[in-house]
Each structure stands twice: as structure tokens, then as C-alpha cells.
Amino acid sequence: MSSDPTLSNVLVAASLRSDQWRQLNAAARAWAGAGESSRGAARDACAKLFATAIRLEYCWAYPGERLLGALREALDGSDAGLFARLLQKVSGALLSGDYRRDEATWNTADAADRSILDALPPDVTGVAEKPYFEVLVVTPSDPSQWARAKEEMRRMQRADDAFQYSAVHVGSLEDALLAVMVNFDLQAVVLVDGFGYASRHDVPDLKAFLARHFEARQDSLDPGALATALAGKIKEYRPELDLYLLSDRAPEQLAGSEDAAPIRRMFHHVEEPMEIHLALLDGVKDRYETPYFDNLKKYALRPIGTFHALPIARGKSIFGSNWIRDMGEFYGTNILFAESSATTGGLDSLLEPTGTIKRAQEAIARAFGAKRAYLGTNGTSTSNKIIVQAVCKPGDIVIVDRNCHKSHHYGFVLSGAQPYYVEAFPLTEYSMYGAVPLRTIKQALLDCAAAGTLARVKAIDMTNCTFDGHMYNPRKVMEECLAIKPDLVFLWDEAWFGFARFNPLHRRRTAMGAAAALTKRYRSAAYRAEYEAWAKDAPALDPKDPAALDAHRLPDPDKVRIRVYQTNSTHKSMSAFRQGSMMLVWDDDFHKVQGPFQEAFLAHTSTSPNLQLIASLDLARRQMELEGYALTLKMTDLALRIRQSINNHPLISKYFRVATPEEMIPAEFRPSGLKDYGPPNATWAQTAEAWDEDEFALDPTRLTVICGAAGFDGTQFKGMLAERFDIQINKTSRNSILVQTNINNTHSDAALLIKALADLSREIDTRLSQESPAGKQVFADRVKSLMTDVPDLPNFSRFHDAFRDDPAAPSNEGHMRPAFFMAYDEDTCEYVKLHSADVDARLRDGPEMVSANFVIPYPPGFPIMVPGQIITADTITYMRKLDVKEIHGYNAAQGIKLIKPTALAGRRANSQQ
Incomplete structure (x- = not known):
């Protein structure tokens, strides 16, 4: 992705940040290892990258001013070794997330070299650390006072607090909006009344970046109401964040206004700092609580005697068995101790919830x-x-x-x-x-x-x-x-x-x-x-x-x-x-x-x-309420990287490509003219505008990878990826597979896919270079059959008149229920073989063929016949061209199940409800 310091070419600014710190880390190592003749140029390169990287750093608590100051001193003093070691410390902590759990990553002490294994997350079986978050403070106070304010917030935190946090201070509405957009660690925002509108920082394309999601001009906002205006904008953009307002105005009057609706709690300026601290923790606690799961954990620890119909509860039938003890070893004790068929003891009833399930449902409604x-x-x-x-x-x-x-x-x-x-x-x-x-x-x-x-x-x-x-x-x-x-x-x-x-x-x-x-x-x-x-x-x-x-x-x-x-x-x-x-x-x-x-x-x-x-x-x-913003944007960014890596690769793109919005959405439904995501096709501001206005848009996290040009049909390619490369795919079409990115995917997953496509492309290239003209023609014919000679897709025809209230009406609704149950009586049904002359004769001369059940090929997975539908020639043609093995509702040995014409004669739809 681009390392351009401007924001116009990136979707996720945090990814731009990560790229820049990685590049800076590499440049610092190059400077530390440079010879005398190239040392000056290497230092200049570091200085330029450092100046670019820190432009947005005020939006995050880490690495913070002390570490950034130490890096500046090392750079100004031309101490390449110290600069490289500090850079490795910072970039490593950002990569691993150690700054959330290791206090040593925040100090300016020199750091020894760390291996890549040191950057791995902690052992998931170890003692759980306190979850970490950051608080954005938007304040009119002088920046010289911010360090003291951060220290005061730090001192209020106690050992028995459930969470730990760090503060990020900004002084304007624009800086606050930018921090909310780019800082994934934020969980709360404290608005101190009286701050200004415009940023004082040199951030290229700041206004264009903000304009993707925020419509506001400085002259359209009341200077005395910037805090409540900012609160409304933040709540629309990131509704999960807790908002607090500190004002020297009468908070009891402001609290009842419509403008204050997004604000969780209001304080009279800073008269109650400990209450603010407790409010911050309480707000995160509300989202962190999982009523049902929390109670299930408690239930599993209780000494319960089970006299209900669930023998595996508590695991005695398993751990005491000579024959299925391995089940307990595989699944562990918790899943068995947390099993019950009772709805007492706080477990609640899903069918009529009054306790923990009811509270969980209320939290879900709030979150979604x-x-x-x-x-x-x-x-x-x-x-x-x-x-x-x-x-x-x-x-x-x-x-x-x-x-x-x-x-x-x-x-x-x-x-x-x-x-x-x-x-x-x-x-x-x-x-x-x-x-x-x-x-x-x-x-x-x-x-x-x-x-x-x-x-x-x-x-x-x-x-x-x-x-x-x-x-x-x-x-x-x-x-x-x-x-x-x-x-x-x-x-x-x-x-x-x-x-x-x-x-x-x-x-x-x-x-x-x-x-x-x-x-x-x-x-x-x-x-x-x-x-x-x-x-x-x-x-x-x-x-x-x-x-x-x-x-x-x-x-x-x-x-x-x-x-x-x-x-x-x-x-x-x-x-x-x-x-x-x-x-x-x-x-x-x-x-x-x-x-x-x-x-x-x-x-x-x-x-x-x-x-x-x-x-x-x-x-x-x-998880989604506390980190869904970060996870979903990261998975979208990863999908875009995969898309660009495939479509821009000189070899892979010969045989595989990801279908673009232009290819997947006809122009009439895409008046924006958006062709594809990201530069050089469109800025992200243009993309956001297209998503607001176009009739249809294409989710970038779902990538239709066309494999027909490589000679593979979707089912074949899906199997090959699983067997040879351990890559699992769900959905296929005649000439494509669907690659879904989700919150579970990593850059390593993306690399595995790209490597598989590159390996296959090289194999195809090599094989074709050695093929005879006849062999090359066989390959070309295979590609043509997959990419050009594709069957037309059948539309729904209509319901038979026997299942229509008014056969002459322009609408096409029909009674499917009676047709469905008519199929239960074998005497009312018949079968015709798909490839038989009987089918062609019925299509030509009648009587009409009426489906007795659903027929659903996988892929594509939609019903090409439903009960009561008249079967037309295009549906038969499509079925005959299908090369999939899984067709629900159709048995090739029996044929297509139809309702007999004699069973339909004289039936009236309005008598069958």
C-alpha cells in the first residue's frame, strides 16, 4: 500500500501508520549499518521518514512524547545505533501490542535487540492482563499542561481497577475527529467545553479525509456549541464510544437538552476528577460485561448435583469411562462443567428470558x-x-x-x-x-x-x-x-x-x-x-x-x-x-x-x-462493541491488499483476477462511475460518496476470484486449494471462487493465498510453454467453455393458474403451500427424466410441467424451481448444462418431480388456503 504521507489514498490510516513505522525501522537499521560514505544519506532518509511518520502520532497515546523526544534527540545527535534500537523497540511494541500490557515499552531506556518471537502475543493460557484502552481528551487548555493532566489521570488508576488506560490530548474539533477515525484503541472521549475548531497540525489532506464521513464547515457551527456538535458527530461515526462532557456552564440545564443526548454523563468542569475516572471505567465495564457468559463461568465452578436429562453435564460419564475418556481430553473440562439442561441458577431460559439472556439481548440490541x-x-x-x-x-x-x-x-x-x-x-x-x-x-x-x-x-x-x-x-x-x-x-x-x-x-x-x-x-x-x-x-x-x-x-x-x-x-x-x-x-x-x-x-x-x-x-x-471498529476496518484493508496484489501481479493476473465493482455491477446501477477501489481508480472520498448514492455497491471484503482463465471450474479449483495449499473456500460458481476476508484473517493468510496463485500460475505458464499446438488448443477450448460458453440464467416463470387467485392479474404471486403439500401424495406426482424426449415433447406440445418441489443446484444455490412453478425451456436448458454434482430436490435416477396435470385440473387457488 502507499506510504504517501497524505491521507487521500488510504482507507485505514492506522495501516498507513504501520507501514510508515516499518519503513522507518528498516531505514534506521540501514543507517546503523551504513559505511562512512553513505551514512549521511541514510540519516537524511531516516529524518525524512521520521518527519512523515510522526505527523499523525498525536492521535495515539503510544509511543508518546517521551519516546518521540528520545528518537528526535538520537536523530539530531546522529546516534544511529540508539536511533535504531529505540525504533525497533517502538515498532516492535506497535506490531505486537506490547504497549498495552508491558510498562517497559513506554520508557526511554535503551532496548536490546529482540527476536521476531518476542513480538508474538503472550501465551493465551497465561494469566489474563488488564484490558487496555485509550481516552481522548478534547480540551482548550494549553498543550504545555497536557503532560501534567495525563500524569494526574494515570495516578488515579488503582491496582484493583478492572481496566487500564492512557490519555490522548487534542485541542480542536478537527483533531478530535481525526483521532476518532484513526485510533482503534479509543473507548471514551472527554470533551472539555471551550476548545476550537481548526487543527494546528500539519496534516496533508486532513479536511478531505474528514469529509468522507463528516459534513461540517466552521462557519456552520455555533462556537459555543462545538462540544455538543462534536459529540453528535462522534456518536454517528463510532456509536460504541462513551462520551463525557466537562463544562463550566450549568450542566444540570444542558443535560436535559436534545443536543446532550449522545453524552453518557456530564460534569461541572473538573470538580470531580475521581468521579470522571470511575465513570470511564464504568462505561467500558458496561460493554465488557457478558451477562450470560459471566454467569456460565460461575456456574461451572459450583459443586452441582445433576438430576436432569443431560448425562455429559459435569463430565462424570466421560472422565469415568473406559471408552470415551478421550472426548474429555479433547474438549476439556470447562465445556462439560458449563453444560446443563436447567434454566435455574442464573442460566435463564432462551424461550422466556428474564435474567442473563434477557440482559444479553438488551446489550446486543444496543450494540447493533x-x-x-x-x-x-x-x-x-x-x-x-x-x-x-x-x-x-x-x-x-x-x-x-x-x-x-x-x-x-x-x-x-x-x-x-x-x-x-x-x-x-x-x-x-x-x-x-x-x-x-x-x-x-x-x-x-x-x-x-x-x-x-x-x-x-x-x-x-x-x-x-x-x-x-x-x-x-x-x-x-x-x-x-x-x-x-x-x-x-x-x-x-x-x-x-x-x-x-x-x-x-x-x-x-x-x-x-x-x-x-x-x-x-x-x-x-x-x-x-x-x-x-x-x-x-x-x-x-x-x-x-x-x-x-x-x-x-x-x-x-x-x-x-x-x-x-x-x-x-x-x-x-x-x-x-x-x-x-x-x-x-x-x-x-x-x-x-x-x-x-x-x-x-x-x-x-x-x-x-x-x-x-x-x-x-x-x-x-x-468483542464487536469494544474492537469491532478496528477489526472490520483491518479486514477491509486486508481484502483491498489482496485485490491489488492479484490484479496487479504480472503473472498471476494472466490466469486469475478479482472481479471489480465495474464487472460485478452494471453501469445503470452505478451512476457514480466507480470502477474499482482505491487509487488510481478513485479516492476514498469518492468511494464513500458512491456508497451513499449508487443503487448497489460491492462489499470489498468479498472477492470473486475468476479462475476460468486458468482452466479451472470453481468446484475443481476449490478442491485444489484445499488439498494442495490448505486453503479453505466456501462458495464457488462455474468459473470463480469466493474469497471472504473476515476478522480472523491475517497478512500471513493473504500471503498464503497469493503464493498459491503464483505457484499455480507458474505451473500453467510452464506447461503451456511445453505444450504442442493441439495441447494449447485443448486448454483454450477449456477456457472458452468456462468463460464464454456459459449457460443463460433462468428467471422465475410463473405459478400455475391452479395456484393463482387471479390468473389475469399483472402481479405474479402464487400459493406455494398447497403445491408443496400436494407433493406428499405420490399419486398426484410423476417424474420425467431431464434428458428424455418426454421433456422436449412436453415443452413443445404440453401439458405444462409443474414442479412439485424445490430444485436448488449448489452452486449457485438459488431455487431454479419452486412448488407450483411452471417449468420452461430456459430452466431445462440451464439444468442440462449444469456440471455440479449437488442439486437439492433432484434425483437424476428418478428425474424431475412434477404434479400430474390430472391433479391440477379444476383446482382453484382461493379454495386451497
């Missing part, structure tokens, strides 16, 4: 920006079914992406809701779909309005982001749809996207982020005035008017309801055990569905949930 949160212990597949069954009843219409996860489709079967399938834009060349255009969703609503069924449209159900990384603009989708029907429910399946809450780049594309933004917008006086001005000249909605599709309408603030549900597979992007899921709710009318929601939750949730899974969800929330 929801009104309510529920825990799912059987994956998001079950969470989706719970929500669909809770908000829908028989006869309700749900506008849904046909390519969504199968759990949604099964939810419609269970609830009796009628799916109105809408299609995502196709990416035929990669054998995958993108996301559903807003015009398509609006057209479905208008079709229902034209058919007189708009009142029955209950929900919009979409996947955000998709498996392949297509992110919706939920705020725009919801606003446009609510303008047509103001009480719509939105279900956003964010199974792969739960992490997105914790950094501002991704958060703008989340369901809960959009729900909060729209709630704030529609409740404001400014929006009411905007709506009233628009409504004066706005024509009534005419669903048959072609202009209605592209007309931008506004929801009525007196009628609009924000009803948003989000599911996330916590285990897919956070530190939770497999099948850990969350259901997040922001529903203005939840009181209307609370009973059905509870019934659906009881219907799908085991009465014996896995306690360790619940605890891991509690812990995942703690």
Missing part, C-alpha cells in the same frame, strides 16, 4: 443499533423462518428475491404467505445473480396496486449483502417503497453482513443503519416541511401510469411506519460458534406482532438450546 434483539441457536435459516412466520399470515403477499436463501421459501410454505418473486440482475458470465433493482421492486408494488392487492402486500424480503457481495442501498429502497405503501415490513437477510454495523463505511448500507436514519428523518420538522411542499403539487399515485415507476415520491410522515427486521449469521462474520444467529428488530408496530413472533420463536427454537452457543453470541457482541 436495534430496538430489540433475539438469539437464534439454529442458524439464520431458522431465524429467517421465525420472522417470516411471525409477520406473515396465509394470503399475505411478500415481494421477494427469487434467489434468496431457501429458508425464506420454506418460511412462505409454513406461513401460507404468497411469494411474489422478483429477479435480480444476472451476471451470466459468472453464472450468478446480483441483486434486485429498485425499479423491479417498485414495479411489483405497482402491479399489486393495479390488481387491487396492494393491501395484502405485507413485506419486502431481500438479501443484503448477497453471498457475492452485492450491497443494497436499504435507505433508498425503503423510502421509495414506503412512499407507495407506508406500513410495509422489510426483512433484510444480512447473514453475511452482521459485521457491517461496526464501521461507518459498511454501516451506511445496513438495515438497522437505514432504519435509524429514516426514523430520524421522518420525525424531523424539516422533513415535514419538505413533504408538505412536495405534496402540494404531487399527483395521486396511478399504478397504471408508466411514469409512476420512475417518479420519486415521499412517504407521508403521519402514516409512515418503520418496520425493519434484520437477521445475521453471527458465526459467519464474528467470533461465535457455528449456527449462532441474531434477529434484530426496529418495528414501530412490534406490539402488533409480538404475540405471533413469540409463537414463531417457540415453534422453531429447541427447548434444549446449546449453552455454549448462547455464551458465544454474548461474547461476539462484547
Whole structure:
């Protein structure tokens, strides 16, 4: 990545910092080892790099002014050896994080050479150290007083404090915003009333860097209200941070104002320094506490006699066994001592929580920006079914992406809701779909309005982001749809996207982020005035008017309801055990569905949930609330490095490449014109603007690696990476694999992938150089079959008239439930072989073939047939070209399962609900 001292070319300033310190460390070693003739040039290089590196250092507590001062003295005194040793100490501590736990890293004493092993994290089995964090103090006091203030804060810390912290002082709003953006260690901000607006530091591109996320001009802010204005901006950007205000104004009056809402506690200037210290610790403690996990640890230490139905609890049946003692040795004692089927003793009941699970759910709702949160212990597949069954009843219409996860489709079967399938834009060349255009969703609503069924449209159900990384603009989708029907429910399946809450780049594309933004917008006086001005000249909605599709309408603030549900597979992007899921709710009318929601939750949730899974969800929330900002930005930065390393490599890029936003999102949905991430394609300010305005954006942490040009199909390449290189991949397509970066990945993981691609590229290059013309043609034909001769993707056709209320209606909803259960009766079903002449004859002459069940090829993983759907020629052609082995709902020996025409004759949809 660039070491340019300006900020315009970087996404994560902390990564720029790390790169600069590493370069400086290397330069210092070169200076220390330089001969007489090159020593001056080497010193000058160090001086230049040092001046660049320290421009942002005021944003962090470490290395601090003492160490930086010692480095300056060594540099000014041309003491290359001391400069190199101090530099190694500082850069090593930054790399390992030792400054968080080793007091010696903060002093200016000379350091002996350390090996790379000294930079490793401490033994995870050792004694736990106090968690470390930093506090940003924004103050109008003279910088000469800051060292004394830091020392006073340090002296207030006691041995029995649960945490330790260091202070970072800045003197302006701009410097505070910069520190909040770049310092991952910050957990709290203390605002001392009276500070100024503009930075006094020489930071190139500071204003442009801040403008990515903060819209403010100095002349637009009241100088007397900078503290509360800054508090609001920080809370929007990093909602997890605790904010405290010290003011010489009457805090009891300010505390009740709307401007003070983001502030956790207010103090009358500095009259109670110990109270401020305790408040800082208490704020972090609130986020650190994991009610369920903490109690589970206590439970495991109690001498319990178990007379319930769980023999492995306490481990006696295992450790006393002659035959399965190795189970206890493998899993350890804690997991067995922390097992129980009881809900007493503070363990609480997942089905009706009143204690620690209830508190854990409240903490999750706070962390993820929801009104309510529920825990799912059987994956998001079950969470989706719970929500669909809770908000829908028989006869309700749900506008849904046909390519969504199968759990949604099964939810419609269970609830009796009628799916109105809408299609995502196709990416035929990669054998995958993108996301559903807003015009398509609006057209479905208008079709229902034209058919007189708009009142029955209950929900919009979409996947955000998709498996392949297509992110919706939920705020725009919801606003446009609510303008047509103001009480719509939105279900956003964010199974792969739960992490997105914790950094501002991704958060703008989340369901809960959009729900909060729209709630704030529609409740404001400014929006009411905007709506009233628009409504004066706005024509009534005419669903048959072609202009209605592209007309931008506004929801009525007196009628609009924000009803948003989000599911996330916590285990897919956070530190939770497999099948850990969350259901997040922001529903203005939840009181209307609370009973059905509870019934659906009881219907799908085991009465014996896995306690360790619940605890891991509690812990995942703690981690993300305390370090999710750092982790998610780092994983995004790593993904960008992988993307650039592959696409810019002269050899690898001949056979492999990562698909760009330009390739994955058609231009019509990308009016910004954004082609790819990072320089030279776009600045990060332009990227942030594109994410605000474009209909779809591509999550940079999900990399579609095209392998077809190397002659590998996705399944083949996935197997090769696992067998030869120990690289595990989940999703594939006909000619690609999906590389997902997450908070678990490291630079070493990235290097392993790049090395594998480089090795394979060299092998292909060597093999082709030795091939005969015929052999080269075989390779070219293979590439052509994967990259050019790809099958068209089939769209949903329609439901058979037997499952439609009004076959002539322009909308396409249908009753899937009766079709699903008709397949239970073998007498009503028949089979046709996929490659038989019977299929071609039925397509040509009839009778129509109607699917009796779901047929879902993996990959791509979406249903190409659903119960009650008429099977058309494009679906058959697609199936015949598929070369995947796993097709759920299809047995090649039997053939395609159909509902017999005789069973459909005379049936009426409205008699089957």
C-alpha cells in the first residue's frame, strides 16, 4: 500500500501508520549499518521518514512524547545505533501490542535487540492482563499542561481497577475527529467545553479525509456549541464510544437538552476528577460485561448435583469411562462443567428470558443499533423462518428475491404467505445473480396496486449483502417503497453482513443503519416541511401510469411506519460458534406482532438450546462493541491488499483476477462511475460518496476470484486449494471462487493465498510453454467453455393458474403451500427424466410441467424451481448444462418431480388456503 504521507489514498490510516513505522525501522537499521560514505544519506532518509511518520502520532497515546523526544534527540545527535534500537523497540511494541500490557515499552531506556518471537502475543493460557484502552481528551487548555493532566489521570488508576488506560490530548474539533477515525484503541472521549475548531497540525489532506464521513464547515457551527456538535458527530461515526462532557456552564440545564443526548454523563468542569475516572471505567465495564457468559463461568465452578436429562453435564460419564475418556481430553473440562439442561441458577431460559439472556439481548440490541434483539441457536435459516412466520399470515403477499436463501421459501410454505418473486440482475458470465433493482421492486408494488392487492402486500424480503457481495442501498429502497405503501415490513437477510454495523463505511448500507436514519428523518420538522411542499403539487399515485415507476415520491410522515427486521449469521462474520444467529428488530408496530413472533420463536427454537452457543453470541457482541471498529476496518484493508496484489501481479493476473465493482455491477446501477477501489481508480472520498448514492455497491471484503482463465471450474479449483495449499473456500460458481476476508484473517493468510496463485500460475505458464499446438488448443477450448460458453440464467416463470387467485392479474404471486403439500401424495406426482424426449415433447406440445418441489443446484444455490412453478425451456436448458454434482430436490435416477396435470385440473387457488 502507499506510504504517501497524505491521507487521500488510504482507507485505514492506522495501516498507513504501520507501514510508515516499518519503513522507518528498516531505514534506521540501514543507517546503523551504513559505511562512512553513505551514512549521511541514510540519516537524511531516516529524518525524512521520521518527519512523515510522526505527523499523525498525536492521535495515539503510544509511543508518546517521551519516546518521540528520545528518537528526535538520537536523530539530531546522529546516534544511529540508539536511533535504531529505540525504533525497533517502538515498532516492535506497535506490531505486537506490547504497549498495552508491558510498562517497559513506554520508557526511554535503551532496548536490546529482540527476536521476531518476542513480538508474538503472550501465551493465551497465561494469566489474563488488564484490558487496555485509550481516552481522548478534547480540551482548550494549553498543550504545555497536557503532560501534567495525563500524569494526574494515570495516578488515579488503582491496582484493583478492572481496566487500564492512557490519555490522548487534542485541542480542536478537527483533531478530535481525526483521532476518532484513526485510533482503534479509543473507548471514551472527554470533551472539555471551550476548545476550537481548526487543527494546528500539519496534516496533508486532513479536511478531505474528514469529509468522507463528516459534513461540517466552521462557519456552520455555533462556537459555543462545538462540544455538543462534536459529540453528535462522534456518536454517528463510532456509536460504541462513551462520551463525557466537562463544562463550566450549568450542566444540570444542558443535560436535559436534545443536543446532550449522545453524552453518557456530564460534569461541572473538573470538580470531580475521581468521579470522571470511575465513570470511564464504568462505561467500558458496561460493554465488557457478558451477562450470560459471566454467569456460565460461575456456574461451572459450583459443586452441582445433576438430576436432569443431560448425562455429559459435569463430565462424570466421560472422565469415568473406559471408552470415551478421550472426548474429555479433547474438549476439556470447562465445556462439560458449563453444560446443563436447567434454566435455574442464573442460566435463564432462551424461550422466556428474564435474567442473563434477557440482559444479553438488551446489550446486543444496543450494540447493533436495534430496538430489540433475539438469539437464534439454529442458524439464520431458522431465524429467517421465525420472522417470516411471525409477520406473515396465509394470503399475505411478500415481494421477494427469487434467489434468496431457501429458508425464506420454506418460511412462505409454513406461513401460507404468497411469494411474489422478483429477479435480480444476472451476471451470466459468472453464472450468478446480483441483486434486485429498485425499479423491479417498485414495479411489483405497482402491479399489486393495479390488481387491487396492494393491501395484502405485507413485506419486502431481500438479501443484503448477497453471498457475492452485492450491497443494497436499504435507505433508498425503503423510502421509495414506503412512499407507495407506508406500513410495509422489510426483512433484510444480512447473514453475511452482521459485521457491517461496526464501521461507518459498511454501516451506511445496513438495515438497522437505514432504519435509524429514516426514523430520524421522518420525525424531523424539516422533513415535514419538505413533504408538505412536495405534496402540494404531487399527483395521486396511478399504478397504471408508466411514469409512476420512475417518479420519486415521499412517504407521508403521519402514516409512515418503520418496520425493519434484520437477521445475521453471527458465526459467519464474528467470533461465535457455528449456527449462532441474531434477529434484530426496529418495528414501530412490534406490539402488533409480538404475540405471533413469540409463537414463531417457540415453534422453531429447541427447548434444549446449546449453552455454549448462547455464551458465544454474548461474547461476539462484547468483542464487536469494544474492537469491532478496528477489526472490520483491518479486514477491509486486508481484502483491498489482496485485490491489488492479484490484479496487479504480472503473472498471476494472466490466469486469475478479482472481479471489480465495474464487472460485478452494471453501469445503470452505478451512476457514480466507480470502477474499482482505491487509487488510481478513485479516492476514498469518492468511494464513500458512491456508497451513499449508487443503487448497489460491492462489499470489498468479498472477492470473486475468476479462475476460468486458468482452466479451472470453481468446484475443481476449490478442491485444489484445499488439498494442495490448505486453503479453505466456501462458495464457488462455474468459473470463480469466493474469497471472504473476515476478522480472523491475517497478512500471513493473504500471503498464503497469493503464493498459491503464483505457484499455480507458474505451473500453467510452464506447461503451456511445453505444450504442442493441439495441447494449447485443448486448454483454450477449456477456457472458452468456462468463460464464454456459459449457460443463460433462468428467471422465475410463473405459478400455475391452479395456484393463482387471479390468473389475469399483472402481479405474479402464487400459493406455494398447497403445491408443496400436494407433493406428499405420490399419486398426484410423476417424474420425467431431464434428458428424455418426454421433456422436449412436453415443452413443445404440453401439458405444462409443474414442479412439485424445490430444485436448488449448489452452486449457485438459488431455487431454479419452486412448488407450483411452471417449468420452461430456459430452466431445462440451464439444468442440462449444469456440471455440479449437488442439486437439492433432484434425483437424476428418478428425474424431475412434477404434479400430474390430472391433479391440477379444476383446482382453484382461493379454495386451497
